[in-house]
Amino acid sequence: MKQPFRKKHGPLNLQVAGRYRILGLLLVLWLTGLALTASAWTAETDPERITIIVSLKIKPYMDAVQGIREQLVKRNDVALNVMFMDAQNDAGHDSLAKRMGASPPRLAVAIGPEAMEFLWTRFQSAAVKKMYAMVLDPERVVPGYARRCGIGLNIPAERQIKEFKEKLPELKRIGLIYHPGMNQGFALQAKTAASQNGIELMLLAVDSLDEISVVLNNHWATIGGLWMIPDRVVISESLIPYLIKSAMANNVAVIGYNRYFIESGAACALVRKYQTMGKQAAEMALSMLYEDVCEPTIPAYEVLINPRVLETIGLSYPASQGPENQP
Structure with a gap:
């Protein structure tokens, strides 16, 4: 007598069911891996x-x-x-x-x-x-x-001195006006750099605004350029036009640090490019x-030259300077 189909093929059915369970488990693991990978990828790419x-x-x-x-x-x-x-x-x-x-x-x-x-x-x-x-x-x-x-x-003193040598080669004696309590270190670095580049830098130290006119009046005849740096003690916006006018009257080229100097009549300015x-x-x-x-x-900065001012005070304008260096 033949055995019932279910009983006869029972072990086979169990094997098939087991295989399906294994495949299902593998599928779950694979999908979980995809989810974790996607999550990790998302985390890695968060800005x-x-x-x-x-x-x-x-x-x-x-x-x-x-x-x-x-x-x-x-x-x-x-x-x-x-x-x-x-x-x-x-x-x-x-x-x-x-x-x-x-x-x-x-x-x-x-x-x-x-x-x-x-x-x-x-x-x-x-x-x-x-x-x-x-x-x-x-x-x-x-x-x-x-x-x-x-x-x-801050632009390093050595870099600025090299710019002066290249852009204003006729300037051999420059006066640097500054407050020693604020910029003594910079002044000493600038003097060393100037000496190494064939420029005589005169350090014009002042302790207050009241001293500026006296110090400059004693040095107009001995300098060809006046270098003005950011100095909270001795430089103010209202003072700049007066100093530039006085320098022009003494055939001295003023070197400043922003466009306002050029607009006020300075010969040169190192302008930061914000x-x-x-x-x-x-x-x-x-x-x-x-x-x-x-x-x-x-x-980042650019060097602006004012050719008209240079001509007025008797300094030549280097032929190598193109229109992009003019205000």
């Missing part, structure tokens, strides 16, 4: 958040922010957030610190000295990388700045994010 803290809404700072945006806007691996300091409604910057702490970025960029001071003294987070831009004398803003990363507004500095800051930010590297960077 790195960069917060830009701006000291004030003034054109130089906004130009720098624009430069950062232009450099990073097409990248999908970073996300920018811009915050402005509000001295009027948030004098202690408590609100800004709370907002930063609630959603800390991977990197914070301080634009201007106030933002730099806030970032290093008020916002304490070891997990957030920090850098600065558009800061004059950063070592005065946050002590120990050599350990800080960023792009200052938007390009923003692009420099963007590149530095990427290096910090992905390589943890921060290389010293000279701020």
Whole structure:
């Protein structure tokens, strides 16, 4: 008598069922692996958040922010957030610190000295990388700045002296007016660099605005150029036109540090290019994010020459200087 089909083929059915269970388990594991891979891929491709803290809404700072945006806007691996300091409604910057702490970025960029001071003294987070831009004398803003990363507004003395030698080769004696308490170190570096480049640099130290006229009146006859550097003590915007007019009357070429000097009649000015500095800051930010590297960077600038002024005071205009170097 034949056995029932189910009983006869029972072991076979069990084998088939077992195989299906194994295949089902493998399918579940495969799908789980896909989900985990997708999750990991999503996490890896989340953009790195960069917060830009701006000291004030003034054109130089906004130009720098624009430069950062232009450099990073097409990248999908970073996300920018811009915050402005509000001295009027948030004098202690408590609100800004709370907002930063609630959603800390991977990197914070301080634009201007106030933002730099806030970032290093008020916002304490070891997990957030920090850098600065558009800061004059950063070592005065946050002590120990050599350990800080960023792009200052200072152009090395040696670089400026070389620019004078190339752009104004007839100037052999230049007077540098400065406050010793603010710029003594820079003045000494400049004197050494000038000597190495065949230029005699006379250090005209003054302790107050009242001393400037006296010191210059004693040296107009012995200098061919007057070099004015950013110095909070002895240089003010209202003083610049007066000094330039006095220099012109004595056939002395004034060398300044922004477009206002050229517009006021200076012969030459080393003008910082703020938007390009923003692009420099963007590149530095990427290096910090992905390589943890921060290389010293000279701020972007251009040398403007005023040929009409040079002609008026009897200095020749180098033929190598093209229209792009004129105001």
